[in-house]
Amino acid sequence: MVKKAQKLREPLENRKGTLYFDGVSTRKLTEKFDTPLYVISESRIRENYKRLHEALTCNYEKVRLYYAAKANSNLSVLRILETEGAHLDAVSPGEVFMALKSGFTPERILFTGTSVRTDELKFLAGSNVTVNVDSLSQLDRLLKIAVPNILSVRVNPEIGAGHHSHCITAGKQSKFGLWEKEVLKAYATAKKAGVTRFGIHMHVGSGVLDVEPFVLALQKLLSIAKKVHDKSKIGFEFVNMGGGLGVPYKPEDKELDLTLFSEEVLSLFKSRVDEYNLGKPFFCVEPGRYVVYDASILLTAVNTMKKTPFKKFVGVDAGFNTLIRPTMYGSYHQVLVANKLDSPEKDTYDVVGPICESGDVLAKDRRLPKIQEGDLLAVLNAGAYGFAMSSQYNARPRAAEVLVKKGKYTLVREREELDDLISGQRIAK
């Protein structure tokens, strides 16, 4: 029995067996720019942003989306989101720097760091971005540098969630955020120091497909906001419920129900804000993954076919230096043979990279068409935490990135060269 070729989701497209992405041939791109190659679809980023924005604004008019830059901080990606009207979540001074370079004004940038150095706080104060403090220590050190106009506090809502233990960022084991008592203290301290405008923030984790953890955590966040409001007599310009919106990676994964998410979260938000007399703050979310994950594929060429008594290995030129998610989180990424989309699945393969570690497996036990050396594989949904987490491990220069849009393409990051491996190094005498 031959399974019918699966249906591809936009901006993926099958043209006579060859994979196209946002209207551009993957074969053409790799002929021009070689592999491994990240291909980013501008159209898809815009669609993802708009879909989420619309789903939220249809239930509440004051909504802000802070794009979490750490998911994919390519300058062109940031620029696209800037033109969509996004705000930006930065977790390091480097991300603030990149956001400013790409055109975000400081007012649209929220810095949420952890274990932040004092010199970094000076940089942030000088940049005029809004700081979301993660500890009383950070707050005290910030207030000594300069009293900001506006300040936010990251709350630990005591409920965490995520697709992997490394990605749960609230709850008892978490290093992030302040617990209720310290939250109250932080706002009182900031008010006393002269801060006049406030926000409040949480982030429960990453890759959350159920609405319930968001609702429970938001309930807690708002109940803390009420206590702060009652005790310190301050209002909030924004309530930020963080990111973590989950996405489907496996074909059988469910999707986060956006309509339900928006309805449940915003009806709770509106009723509590009314009940607690919190005025009319902006409702903010901070999606990273949701905006970019399916807007990028990783193209990698097959160089080695290898059979052992137990396994058939497909050796490709992208490893966990290029895409670490499978190795780091056991994540699943769908793989297509980009030049054989019409061929039936014939065999079971492990797709492995060039890194000298056994963990260097991009895809395990996959049913794929018969693969030969020279074939081109597309690793799907590689846009979030893909290039951003890549490294030069094993002294391999990092991949190039191409932006595609309705049949047009632009190289937006050059492939690194051997010289990039030694940049900044010197041999001790």
Ligand SMILES: *Cc1c(COP(=O)(O)O)cnc(C)c1O
């Ligand atoms: C990582 C992060 C996000 C984004 O998480 P996603 O799962 O990519 O949506 C949002 N806010 C903060 C503070 C983060 O650290």
